[in-house]
Amino acid sequence: MPANAFYAQSGGVTSVINASACGVIETARRHPDRIGRVLAGRNGILGALAEDLIDTSLESEAAIAALRSTPAGAFGSCRYKLKSLEKNRREYERLIEVFKAHDIGYFFYNGGGDSADTCFKVSQLSQSMGYPLQAIHVPKTIDNDLPLTDCCPGFGSVAKYVAVSTIEASLDVRSMAATSTKVFVLEVMGRHAGWIAAAGGLAAHQGIPVVILFPEIPFDREAFLARVDGYVKSHGYCSVVVSEGCHHPDGSFLAEQGSKDAFGHAQLGGAAPVVAQIVKDALGHKFHWAVADYLQRSARHIASATDVRQAYELGQRAVELALEGRNAVMPTIERLSDEPYSYRLGSAPLDAVANTEKFMPRDFISEDGFGITEAGRRYLLPLIQGEDYPDYKNGLPVYVSLENHTVPRRLPVFEIK
């Protein structure tokens, strides 16, 4: 009997993480001689700790195929970061115990930088415990901040959503500017890296006066107001795309809700109304603001076809890497050319991936800090190419909900502390 595989989704979900799941499961199913069943963690790694496993082999081919066009996490995700091996060896050992109990020889972990770290540690521990396990990380993050890969699945679709929304809302405010709203502020995600905000800069190429507020560039109130004022004078209106991670020179965020998530990151939100009020107070312009929040990362209806394809391919490649005997690696996108866009799949060792954030290169951000350069545009544009519409029924997209049958437990209950 070939070993089973474990697959789990980690951290904030995206509109294409299920496309990676689809790539993993469909590829594993094509190798029944090498891989048994794919067992998914219910709610991510918590499912492994709690031995709450989903038997994906009970899902129909059609249901698995439909994952490719279904947003969010079909098996549930979690924000739960395993502590270091030293501080909580018990949890890592439990994982190995569960894997052992369910004949799991492959560990596919689909997430961002934190989960790359977990994946690496599990791989290390399995070696030190003499348990044969191939741990492969499948990249996923709308923040696009993983190193050693040209881009991360999830990002291209958010970028497309932000670029399209910025263009559409800008046409709206342009229509209203003579007598009403002159400034529109859109808040987008991106804690530390401004990749998502940068996508709003693609609107500038269509003649739209757009100011980007990056987390990489400390907020300069006077320079910002001068730029907005200039655009309102020259174009009659101005759009602003502000990253939730935009902060003052002293490091404090424009908007902080004060609470922190499970990974210890500050939970942000509400930069848009702050920026809008700054404009109103200084320049007197009527404003509107929007906060896209989850809408941007779940908007499968406007996903980038390039992103969907890459998400699938990286899931597929993760399984192939495992079959090639690789361990503690992550499949990557290696860009070969901007235009025409071409890329190939590569791989990176997990110890080099884990816990490293990739920021926007400074030369992607315009000198004044409020826009993107031609280099930035050349980077972004391929990632939003193509539309990959879901099917619709009765006016609404057809998204699949899996049956998610639970695998019978074989171990005593484990208390998650």
Place this chain on the structure above:
Amino acid sequence: MPANAFYAQSGGVTSVINASACGVIETARRHPDRIGRVLAGRNGILGALAEDLIDTSLESEAAIAALRSTPAGAFGSCRYKLKSLEKNRREYERLIEVFKAHDIGYFFYNGGGDSADTCFKVSQLSQSMGYPLQAIHVPKTIDNDLPLTDCCPGFGSVAKYVAVSTIEASLDVRSMAATSTKVFVLEVMGRHAGWIAAAGGLAAHQGIPVVILFPEIPFDREAFLARVDGYVKSHGYCSVVVSEGCHHPDGSFLAEQGSKDAFGHAQLGGAAPVVAQIVKDALGHKFHWAVADYLQRSARHIASATDVRQAYELGQRAVELALEGRNAVMPTIERLSDEPYSYRLGSAPLDAVANTEKFMPRDFISEDGFGITEAGRRYLLPLIQGEDYPDYKNGLPVYVSLENHTVPRRLPVFEIK
């Protein structure tokens, strides 16, 4: 020489108001024996007052055709309400003067309830001044609150956006709920009528636990919290769609920014964070919130094909009504059947349309006030049917910007007070 036509866009724009413009202009162009050029007001009725007219006859057929898939107002709109005839007869007389100077015999005004009122007054005055003018109102409002028509162009597309976004974000929060966000709050537009918020209720039919907060139903904090608590206990998560017009029993809005627009309506925004905080304080759940604002009404990329078609047809029908010799009327949608959906075009006299708001019928709202009934669903569903995707180039939608050539002035400058 046949008389020219004047066309203007009024009030908040929509993703399909240009489809109505397209219907007006293309239909007028098919009757060169009866209608000369279509002159558009730059920035709505202000363009008529200022004699700032755009000659649409100089736009190519392709550019006019592209209006059908371009959101917002191609000629600019405005929030400018003419005062009563008694208080500012001077402005109405100026309109007639400009119409006379440019041989305008047809007045097509594309807007909501306020502009229906203006359109009616212009019609009255032209009669009393002995100037032959046919004034036809083309309905437009995302708020769907015009009487005597089954629905208003612009609404169906917002409804589709809200329903799709609610479903997508709900799948996201469902994925995260085990360890993180349990409640997602989406704020949508709709000052007094809950039509837009109601569209979020379409998600319930897909098994999503969604609570709708209507402006028609005074906010009942305890009942609301009990409903959210119940859903989190039964489903693990809950989505809330709150109308910007949701208010406390004493009439005060959940979120008021304090400022008012040109029509004297309170400018709203920020109900979502208020609702999210209420949940957090009482139940302790982690939340996310989004404010869709302009994104919802400019989202041409996810427009309802039914809405686009009706917007075009009502523009077309407005011109046909004028050619039939009608005056002071508005073309309407008369629903014949919910399923299969069928409708015919009718017309309504403007004096019956002006300044009347159509609220949600109580029997479209569930008894507890937090959802929609089967009757509400049967009303909404036909309006979101079909997708009408714009063309894309380089990953972004192709929206047209017209050349908007100005018609030479023939009158002295008029001071707009």
